[in-house]
Amino acid sequence: MSKSGLNLCQRKYALDILNEAGFTDCKAASTPIVPGHHLMHGDGVALQDVGSYRRLVGRLLYLTATRPDISYAVQQLTQFIDAPTENHLVAAHRVLRYIKDAPGQGIFYPADNSIQLNSFSDSDWASCMESRRSITGYCVFLGNALVSWKSKKQATVSKSSAEAEYRALATTVCEIQWLHFLLKDLHVQLPKPATLFCDSKSAVAIAENHVFHERTKHIEIDCHIVRERVSQGLIKLLPVSSENQTADGFTKPLAISPFRAFVSKLGVQDLHAPTYGRVIKRSI
Template sequence: MVCKLHKSLYGLKQASRQWHSKFSESLISIGFQHSKSDYSLFTRNTKEGFIALLVYVDDIIIGSSNIKAINQVKAYLHSQFRIKDLGTLKFFLGIEIARSTAGVHLCQRKYSLEILDSAGLLGCKPANTPIELNHKLSHSPSDLLKDPTSYRMLIGRLIYLTITRPDISYAVSILSQFMDRLSEIHMQAAHRVLRYVKGSIGQGILLPSQSDLHIKAYSDSDWAACPETRKSVTGFCVFLGNSLVSWKSKKQATISRSSAEAEYRALAQTSCELIWVISLLKDFGITHTKPAILYCDNQSALHITKNLVFHERTKHIELDCHFVREKVLAKVIHPVHISSKFQLADIFTKALGSAPFKFLLSKMGILNIYAHLEGESQS
């Protein structure tokens, strides 16, 4: 005997897909377009104004310059589904949103406190940086933890915390490589990240209210950084004007024979991200006419992007990396040399001392608004 379902029940594997399909059809029927850059984004541009709708399962954000258009969409959604209007956006999936004349500040203060509480480190001594300078973390054959569950849960929570905390991205990327075989050293390193979070509990990203819409990115790599595989680390950050919108710290898939090659692979990954951001802006009705500026501190890598000569040093590099040249020739990307001192992506490729770490954070627009409020109240 088989029961045929006319509707997908909550809890089934097919339920989430059926819900998204139903929700998408409802929005498309009233003029919304499904973004091809981000499948959770829906946009509509009419005489009433532009409206964007972002979906995460059953949590929805609606944004528009016309409050009447927002109310119409909410009324329609309420007629199709049972929804709960939470008012002006202040809290979404653990992310706290604070508005002021300076701009919009995103942080995860409440979520950070929950992580510290579950780890029993609410009263710990704060650290200045998330990871030790010149660390040599690797798989240890001895002193293995018998129960790695707590470590894996902690790293999973820290990964989610990187949504608004780019400053811990490199440390979390390193620590996530030891999920299979970890020792007490790795747990101590993870606790150091929590100690750093304790000292900057309200730190997050400030999206300035006054800024242009020119895209720029910083790309960097640390050659042969992994002591076990000798693979390099790629780090990049993308800005829309003065607003940090995207970043990554990741170990490269292949071994590079030189620092220039490692930098060139980092440029290729950053270029992919730039093209995606440009296509996402089109969904918001913004045409990016100027070439996106791509900052790099390696002259050799920049020469490879512009020099079309096929020679010994580059013939073994995969063809997918060479599309950077195509984008440079098409004037989609404009590579520019920058001094290593002002290379903001440095924070995503290696452990830094306290002074350069804080300097780069200030340049990236990462700040703790709670610390500023405390300073004002004391003064």
């Protein structure tokens, strides 16, 4: 903690995970998951020691409380808790190698921050190779400070990318509503509606169209949630380009360059890095 703001990190906890797994002196990785790599059940030889995999993934889940950059990778690993294989363990070790690169990385909350909610919603349509369910990803900022994020598989199969994006929108709107109530209980008044950015023109069009069509009846509940909050002035829905979609890293594995851009937009920093002294601010 300093005059510039508050840094939350779990460096000792991250180092304990590396030490327990024997990865203290491992070669660091630039990303937590290999781009284009898909994990599946039964992919590889089943692990004899299932408990070690479950314990490792459980510890990584706790680490995501201050490391949003590993949220997607850990979400993928949790899908195979029931029957992990050697390939799944290798993927978990990849996350450890990424953590080794910057174990002190955490979230920074600047002292001179504005009271305005800005959020990003995204989905990766039918990305699960086994169930063809989509991945929902969102992140919510209070000013420039990241306060909420999620990477989660959707409960149902979406028939189109627009439907997947709209379900992600509904999930994000519910989170914004909860944060709005929380801030209200803390006697914090938001000066403007929360801004919600989405890179799907189809989903934005559905939200702005007050007439239900046959093609959107199967997502009518989600439509009501989003449209009602827009009409109440709780949120303001705006389009954003895919290149500026901050939530992109919560829905899919990224290559090195876009992944680094994703991390910088989250406003995270490594307090223990030699070059510490500035924060890369998120750009909308």
